Amino acid sequence: MGRITRSFAVTTHSRNDDTITTDTRAGFVVVEEPLEIHAGGQQLVRLMRSPGNDLELVHGWLFSRGLITAQQQVSSARYCAGATGPNGENSYNVVEVDLVAAPEEAVSSAAPVELSPHAIYRVPGQLAELAKPFRRLSHVHTAGAFDHEGGLQEGFADINATNAVDKVVGSLVLEGNGHMAELFLGTTADVDQSLVHLVRNAGFTGLITLGEVSSAAVETARESDFTLVGKCSPERFSVYAGSARR
Missing domain, CATH: 3.40.140.10 (Cytidine Deaminase, domain 2)
Incomplete structure (x- = not known):
């Protein structure tokens, strides 16, 4: 999707000794948009995130919270076609997942190692x-x-x-x-x-x-x-x- 930054009209004030100048060129910020994760037609969570790699985010969220223990427990993960923005385009901000197994306990870590x-x-x-x-x-x-x-x-x-x-x-x-x-x-x-x-x-x-x-x-x-x-x-x-x- 590539929408990781967005520009706004911004007035930037700068000081050099006693001289203050202003700059009205566009300023860039990180894009932050909501992502809803749904399962069985029900919303599991609403995250605020930087768009991109949403399927990785969804699987990671499910795995880290113990809702899945392997990728195979997600039979499908897709953007909801009905989730549209103000101009009728798909907002890509709602992902529906189909889980094929009941929630299981997350895998715990192994014993720590001495890192180099x-x-x-x-x-x-x-x-x-x-x-x-x-x-x-x-x-x-x-x-x-x-x-x-x-x-x-x-x-x-x-x-x-x-x-x-x-x-x-x-x-x-x-x-x-x-x-x-x-x-x-x-x-x-x-x-x-x-x-x-x-x-x-x-x-x-x-x-x-x-x-x-x-x-x-x-x-x-x-x-x-x-x-x-x-x-x-x-x-x-x-x-x-x-x-x-x-």
């Missing part, structure tokens, strides 16, 4: 690459699935950090990989307790963020024997739970 510092140091640069389609903008959240050597397997960007993670999870589910226990999740977002729960329940061995981590995130990671790395940059990182090889 060299693998961890590779994460920031690769997450930055994922944000390049949004280069006109100051910041979007990116998330990626990395192997234990630091190689990027899947990655997405979204205005919402959780959506970016769900898109990664959904992509892996759609590919039928189901090998999250062999991967760790990297993100640019600050990490709270709910994000630790989401990533761990999806089955990843650990979570690495370029941002900050909350006290509840640290406590949850330690209590559940889950690797958590924060403040990751090309020069340094901090291990809050689990360990990294020397």
Whole structure:
């Protein structure tokens, strides 16, 4: 669909010493639109997301919340033809899924592994690459699935950090990989307790963020024997739970 940015008439004020100037050229922002996930004619959730990779987002949301444990439990996923915008065009903002099995418990993660510092140091640069389609903008959240050597397997960007993670999870589910226990999740977002729960329940061995981590995130990671790395940059990182090889 390609509608990841949108321009508005914006007045930008700038100061240089005592001189103030204005610029009325168009300003670009990240597109944020609703996405409704329906099953059996009933709405399961209404998300606000950056359009694109919606089927990955849908599968990731279902998997991470324990509603499915494999792609085969979704017999079909399609945009609703009746979901139209103001001009009668399909808004692509409602997805109907047909589930063939009752909700099951999500797969828990395997025991944490000692990640190599060299693998961890590779994460920031690769997450930055994922944000390049949004280069006109100051910041979007990116998330990626990395192997234990630091190689990027899947990655997405979204205005919402959780959506970016769900898109990664959904992509892996759609590919039928189901090998999250062999991967760790990297993100640019600050990490709270709910994000630790989401990533761990999806089955990843650990979570690495370029941002900050909350006290509840640290406590949850330690209590559940889950690797958590924060403040990751090309020069340094901090291990809050689990360990990294020397």
